Amino acid sequence: MEDVPDPTDFPPNDIAPGLRELDEALRCTICGDLFSGPLSVACGHCFCSLCIRTQLNVKAECPLCRKSTTEFHLRKVQSIEDAVQAWKIARPYILQLSRDEVQRRLQFAEARAALQDVSTRSPKKRRRNPSLNDDDEVIEIIKPTSKMNGQRSGLSPADSSGSSTPQSVSCPVCQKQVPMAKINQHLDDGCKSPTPIEFEVGSSTTNNKGKQKQDWQKLFGAAESSTGSKGKGKAKSNSKSKLEPSATPIPKVAYHTLKEKRLREMLSDHDLPTTGDKDTLIRRHERWVLVYNANLDRNPRDRETLEELIRKLKKWEDTRGGKKIGVGDVKAYEKANKVVFAGLIEAARPKKPPPKPQQDDPEHDNIEQQRITEATDDPSEIQVPISSSPGSSVPPVTEDEQTGMPVDG
């Protein structure tokens, strides 16, 4: 299983006070990752741009406090973005420091225990024990638990504090191998260096960065040939470049008024595949608007290239995006299950006038009645008239408790 960075990477509060909280505070409560293009909503809560934009398409309320909010309330939170940027750089370093500290304490405790054992016999031991705290030993003991740690454990604090060995480390953000002397510059540049910022795909062939670009190109080659999208090599080469800092968000589209042809045009304007039925086209464009606009919410230097966005869009479509959640094509589903539904309806009918035990809940009866009619109308879903506590985890108060009324009169 891949290791995913998490606040619990840090030691608990008694060893490293506040570090878990700090790490948690800079994470989006929806995806659990460090904020990417943080946006605040009307109530002031903050989320990743893509997370909150996706969620607002589902429901126009703050996921944390349920206050109603819309896309118009979204505001970029620059200071949080800066804080995240700095934390991404500081995190591996602080993580290492805090782990060293844990080790140091552990060894100190062991040493003291050993000392207590022998102290009565040989008090000289006391002087030898502090040498156990030597950095080299600390490093040897730490077990690499993750990719990141693996590399970092090879790097002793002496190295990080200024030795200039041409060692390469993996970037904590993009996981690429970067010469250690350039890691800070690399992070400052938003993982673009050491190769100069590129504006064209395939123009670079230098070291590992070039290799990754080649991988992308392979992906794109495959993507484009499989979807049969033409429209390449037209006068659109400039849209293939990195997003301009001045690029503007794509406005939302009222899809139901659009003809399929226009949809295809809109997609090909962005060099997107134009295959699939109207539903697929709509979902593709909708998703594109989301990822494109979310990308613009990031600092220009952190933005992804259009190629990267398109690649992600394809991946999204392959994993789920093509399909709606639940029953995709209602008509086809209905057709395929016609016999089942007929059976269900037939089974439900004789039960319609059941011998009702007397009930003093007329509202309940109404809803049940409604259920039966709806079930016949739309057999793909069954409606049930019972419910439970709303969102909160607090045990709901019953009416008796609220009013304090005696039950017996």
Next chain:
Amino acid sequence: MAVSTRRLQKELTEITTAGTPCGITLLKADDFQTWFLTLEVLGESLYQGEVFALMFRFDSQYPISSPAVQFVNDETYQPPIHPHVYSNGHICASILGSEWSPVLSVIAVCITLQSMLASCKDKTRPPDNDRYVAHAPDNPKKTRFVYHDDEV
């Protein structure tokens, strides 16, 4: 890694490092599609001494879309008898449907269901249990529940 997988991986890490709240234990989480947890109401309640199991099913849209949550109904575990829990294990709770929020988590859902059981005063099945169970879809997310009772 997909967002849903990353997010579930984080939840799993938290469960394994920080532990689960009282009365909730992780039974099985071998992949990022289906998890099982056990649930038990501690303290005074109608469900004293009973242990239930919950099944969580996640789609690739998690946490934007809610997980499909139901009580396990097999030889080892039976769903609790509760006005909002059907005998096939389906649960009628708004946070699993329209009131789902992406900031909620597996553990948050468990805690809510635990408190739903703890506050139960009348150990009965839903009034329309038989009718619902006869026609219920496999996935409770396909059921359109109507939430009219926010008392229990």
